Amino acid sequence: TAEGFHLRLLEHVRKTVKPGDASNMIATIDNYCYTVESGMNVGDVKGKILDDIVLETNPTTVLELGTFCGYSALRIARNLPENSRFFTVEFNPEHAAVAKEIIHTAGMDDKIQMLIGPSQEMIPQFKGMGVSHFDLVFVDHEKDLYKPDVILLEKEGLLKKGSVIVADNVVYPGSPDYIDYVRNNPKFKSTNYMSELEYHKDVVDAIEKSIYIG
Numbered sequence: 001t002a003e004g005f006h007l008r009l010l011e012h013v014r015k016t017v018k019p020g021d022a023s024n025m026i027a028t029i030d031n032y033c034y035t036v037e038s039g040m041n042v043g044d045v046k047g048k049i050l051d052d053i054v055l056e057t058n059p060t061t062v063l064e065l066g067t068f069c070g071y072s073a074l075r076i077a078r079n080l081p082e083n084s085r086f087f088t089v090e091f092n093p094e095h096a097a098v099a100k101e102i103i104h105t106a107g108m109d110d111k112i113q114m115l116i117g118p119s120q121e122m123i124p125q126f127k128g129m130g131v132s133h134f135d136l137v138f139v140d141h142e143k144d145l146y147k148p149d150v151i152l153l154e155k156e157g158l159l160k161k162g163s164v165i166v167a168d169n170v171v172y173p174g175s176p177d178y179i180d181y182v183r184n185n186p187k188f189k190s191t192n193y194m195s196e197l198e199y200h201k202d203v204v205d206a207i208e209k210s211i212y213i214g
């Protein structure tokens, strides 16, 4: 994805979006990505799969790894019950700044808590923030961190029987060590949802749902 996408997207959003409306923000981002240039948001096709898993899980404590511009944070937050806690972690401060404005403009500040820093440093802090465990984790950051971060979540005691891990891009760009780990681990029950790369119907990608059975 091209350098500076997040800044060009933000300029477009500032000019066109209807404030206070998360669904309008999601549609505005998708329209930009289909008609102007594609960004590495989960997108509308895989986003629907994510929506269905969130609604099926009905989680009260959620973690997202990889905020980018805030698109999937809005998709998730839109489907969470009242008084749920949702944390999203972004290590790139420029992306985080864009996400903060997009989340604010969509009127979702009170539903989403963004943490800026490396996931490996952020994950050990959640117990101290009063999080006992996560009901759902959306993994959508650097593919080489999928496996170590899920291992760290378990080590920190942040997974409980029934916790759901949803991983984006398990085909393209792909995270083979994660897929190998989670599918051959008796502590997880995994399901693959074949789909397509965001904004590219001609490229195969998939989402993997892994339920922690402990």
Ligand SMILES: Oc1cc(-c2ccc(F)cc2)cc2nccnc12
Residues within 6 Å of the ligand: 001, 040, 041, 042, 066, 140, 141, 142, 143, 168, 169, 172, 173, 198
């Ligand atoms: O969904 C995604 C897509 C891509 C990506 C890479 C290369 C391409 F050509 C197109 C898309 C990168 C991602 N990085 C982190 C989290 N999610 C990503």
Ligand SMILES: [Mg+2]
Residues within 6 Å of the ligand: 040, 041, 042, 140, 168, 169
């Ligand atoms: Mg992704």
